[in-house]
Amino acid sequence: MNLDSVISVLDMLGIAVFAVSGALVAARKEMDIVGFMLIGTVTGIGGGTLRDLLLGATPVFWVKQPAYVLITIGASALTYFFARFVASRMRWLTWADAVGLSVFCIIGAEAARAVTDNAVIIVVMAMLTATFGGILRDILCGEFPLLLKPEIYATAALVGAAAYLGLLGLDVGRDAAAIGGICLAFAVRGAAIAFNLKLPTYGPRPPT
């Protein structure tokens, strides 16, 4: 069992967890099951879809591998029937979401590296892949995007992707770089969850 299979499994897990997070918002908005599937699917695959569009890697990944859509539809439908059960395990979901975020940022960085060598673009694509599904979920549901609150979320993807590129530059090999990036992204996001860390926000300041 090599690293790519592990990443692949974590990727599918992450997409399922993102879909569940979307379906839970659908539950709060009292949608029907089609609404659950739509919001769950958009949340699960939205980030990777925007990345593929911007990079010109079309048809987008889930058109080539429909299993991803089956996963988001299945996870959303299960949430429709068991939303109360799922919602009571919110703490677990938050941690599973952190795994998804960490894996997505490396998958996004690797997809970008197939098109460009530029570090800024690679990091931006990593952040997009990890965060855009959640942004779409909030816009579609008429909520203020969570990402724009001072959570350390996009920042964790930024740190993970930067670490991945830094490790690649140190010639440790792609596998070690990917593992390092995933772990660092998870550590940053995990610390933010565990200690409720936030970035400082812009606000009224004392005169200088």
Place this chain on the structure above:
Amino acid sequence: MNLDSVISVLDMLGIAVFAVSGALVAARKEMDIVGFMLIGTVTGIGGGTLRDLLLGATPVFWVKQPAYVLITIGASALTYFFARFVASRMRWLTWADAVGLSVFCIIGAEAARAVTDNAVIIVVMAMLTATFGGILRDILCGEFPLLLKPEIYATAALVGAAAYLGLLGLDVGRDAAAIGGICLAFAVRGAAIAFNLKLPTYGPRPPT
């Protein structure tokens, strides 16, 4: 006169009706004529545009066939001057919209079949083509997306596309399959309009 010309005429009719539905929201928001054209155009061609982007069929269809944009601009401008007249015929509009939905879902399914054989992706593209323009309209106008209310709308596109694929599998020929899919989508949406049918929504339930 063959089926393709009929579908083509219904397609343009559908896009005009979608544009009018967008322009009517612009009227409620008291926009200027440029806003009418913008919202009307986005509503009319938004679904097919997203489909083409995801499938990698670029430039998107209306860049290749600008007549579509002329139709949405014209329909939106007419609505600006005659919105009161149009709004008083809301019932007709709802039925014309059902025709558009039915035709769009088959057009979307056929566009997807040019790229993939996968039934899930074909059905998803059919639903997207039929519904995304209306979602964009609602997001741009700051309204909660109608689609996410428990109307049987995306569901009608789903049923129509599935019927189309099923009929193709039965080897009835492409024309019969397209007609069957369009009729079934229209029947489902029409029944929902006529009898005010809705899907059950997620909500507080009695304990089991």
Place this chain on the structure above:
Amino acid sequence: MNLDSVISVLDMLGIAVFAVSGALVAARKEMDIVGFMLIGTVTGIGGGTLRDLLLGATPVFWVKQPAYVLITIGASALTYFFARFVASRMRWLTWADAVGLSVFCIIGAEAARAVTDNAVIIVVMAMLTATFGGILRDILCGEFPLLLKPEIYATAALVGAAAYLGLLGLDVGRDAAAIGGICLAFAVRGAAIAFNLKLPTYGPRPPT
């Protein structure tokens, strides 16, 4: 120093100004610095990105030229630290934004001409390039899109692009046509700012 370098400099200036306008909304919403960069970047490059996607010109322009992203990130970060200073120069910003709008509409028109000869599509792409970043900014921040208010904004891009095409048709040469288009777009937008001009909006009217 030829016209292309001047346009290129004005383009980067315009993108920086658009990013600042995005970051100022982030300031009003009290976001953290990552939120500033995200909203600033989306506002600065959103219009050109949508244009490239629709035309099939992928990877989109800023993936090929990452300097654009560095500009939006830098401008957004500076705004985070100096937002109060920037906000007190709102009047200047409005005029710099008018320069950006004027340049963007010609850049958008030229990008479209590389793909199509159709005047309607070229004008639509010019309007999209100049306006979509601001629409995305408002949607992401949960505000009603400014563009949909009766400001003469998209209209200025329309006039500029039409003038550019008209001048090209008169065989004055590409440089003169571009300068004419930019100046006319700026004149229209400038008049709207200086004299607070608006288009008439749809509203209750006396019976005819």
